[in-house]
Amino acid sequence: MIRLENIQKRYQDFEIKSINLEVKKGEYFIILGPSGSGKTLLLEMIAGLVKSDSGNIKGIEHTRFGLIYQDYMLFPHLNVAQNIGYGLSIQRKSKNEINTAVENTSKELGIYHLLHRSVNNLSGGEKQRVAIARAMILKPEVYLFDEPTAALDLSTRIQIQRLFMQLHKELHPTIIHVTHDFDEALALGDKIGLLLNGDLIQLDTPEEVFRNPATKAAAEFLGYKNVFSGRIRNNRIKIDGIEITTLVSQSDLAYIAIQSNDIILSKKKILSSARNSFFGKVIKVIQRGSYVEVVLDAGILLYVDITYHSCQEMGVEPGSRLWVTFKTSAVKVFEH
């Protein structure tokens, strides 16, 4: 188990604030956060490459770990085989031993045909496979990934994510993976530590983090588009003339967030148990690949995600007048 106890670090104007967390042996742990949140700094402290100002990191001191960066950090003066075998050459293994291990590892990762190539002429996906092979050949107990797929195109990213899944499933290493991509976190992680502005604000399963973000900032980072603030009285928050029913009864300053796919669009008012129902006019209809984002003015601007099929069937277009409905439980309330 890797344990971080009150880890603090000040770096110029930035501060990592007293981080406490535990990563279990064999766990796929994601540190999720936007750029500049301190993810990489935290990872480098876990790796022992940067010293914390205070606190302790236990459980990784004498552990062999493989560190993989977003931009691969392949040594440009060495070819693919030399890069992969670098760690073994440091251990002064024999040439034969290194060659055999390099061949086996490169075959596992489908890069055997690249062994004698210069690392400077590889594609992003190939480079990342070489970087993984270079770490994997040492059979580390812990992998530390720093945004390993951020520089890759979508299809390569999915391939590399599958590779990570396979690696974790077959070898069961502990993985600490830093990313800003929530989809990646959801696809890979057993657990997520949400890091915002140097502060670990939530530590939970990916599903729970997404369903119940701990703060307004977390909700915004996780892609909640409908975030509002106001005062709650008698389970109702008043925002620009409309009143939304909440589960919280009283609060002088509260933020609410509603997931855009928790809102139902309909042509007629739905008689249901959902307490929030408003009539509005469609302002914009935006194609977002697999779904359609509808922006609707119902006194406040609401973002609603629907399928392309629903959009076609209902004939949603700018100017359409529609009802929006959502349950009280869909309204997340944050007091900070």
Next chain:
Amino acid sequence: MKVKVLFSVLGTLLILFIVVPIFRMVIAVDPATLAKTAVEREVIGSVLLTLRASLWATLTAFFLGIPLAYVLARSHFFGKKIIEGLIDIPVIIPHTAAGIALLMVWGRHSLFTRWTGISLVGTEAAISLAMFFVSVPFLINSAKEAFKFIDVRFEKTAISLGASPWKAFTSVSLPMAKKAIISGGILMWARGISEFGAVVVLAYHPMTASVLIFERFQNFGLKYAVPVTVLLIIISLVVFTILRILEDRQ
């Protein structure tokens, strides 16, 4: 297209500015005199001495300057800018002044000589010392810029793969900076070869090529100074062209 033409014209002007005086000097010497000069013992001796003394200076600088360049590139500490400024001083001050400064530390009446009984003045070591002083900034600055350019995460990756910081330096940073370091070394060697001011103060004898040129010009006039100059130019041109070709191949 117009920009290309303009730049070509400006570039040609600059090249002419450098080439014309050299060419003018080369054509002023008839081949027979040049051949005679090339076999003159004193001339050969002084050219070889110049190349050798500057080479010693450069090799010493590799040993002392690269670690310093690395520290300056990688560390942030109080007074770093002052150290960087100090390293540039030899480039800024007149080289005769540099010679005098060196004379005060290494000269006959210096503490060094009084304590050790060794006098460097008038030796090949003094020539190397003078050349080192005035030309070492070229190597340090090239190496420093090269190390700065190398992402520190390369070293962190090497360490994560089991390398010690020393091994990370020798197996990753140094090979990655090699080209710039060699380039800086060539520049330093070249600058050492051309040095006159500091050398003449510290060691008039044995005579380096630049001192020999100066002496022949003083005692016998232009006619006797030019063949030695042309010979030095030709040798330097050949040596440095070969070095640049080797450097590019790397």
